[in-house]
Amino acid sequence: MSKRVLIVDDEPNIVTSLEFLLSHAGYELRVVRDGEAAIKAMDEFRPDLVLLDVMMPVRNGFEVCQMIRDNAAWQNVKVVMLTAKGRDTEVSKGLALGADAYVSKPFSTKALLECVKGLLGE
DSSP: OOOEEEEEOOOHHHHHHHHHHHHHTTOEEEEESSHHHHHHHHHHHOOSEEEEOSSOSSSOHHHHHHHHHHOGGGTTOEEEEEESOOSHHHHHHHHHTTOSEEEESSOOHHHHHHHHHHHTTO
């Protein structure tokens, strides 16, 4: 069974790139465009990993990451913050909230895929 990846990003160009990259790598995908939809998708889709933008409508990525980590049912889900907010303070905040990795945009697709595979033990 293929691993499931939830993409949470409101930027169409980024989403298209991620969908292409990850679907060709064999992952089952779901895309949502805001933080509230991300929380709903956690229960419905049950992802193994979440690619999470920080700047989004409704709830930001930091809030979503905190909610994922606060829910015992989601403790094994890997979280990769994928954002243009790459200052040291933001990276530190994301990791402190429980993100497993923090990738700044623009990103290398090869490096991102290696990060995803590494976190999923592949």
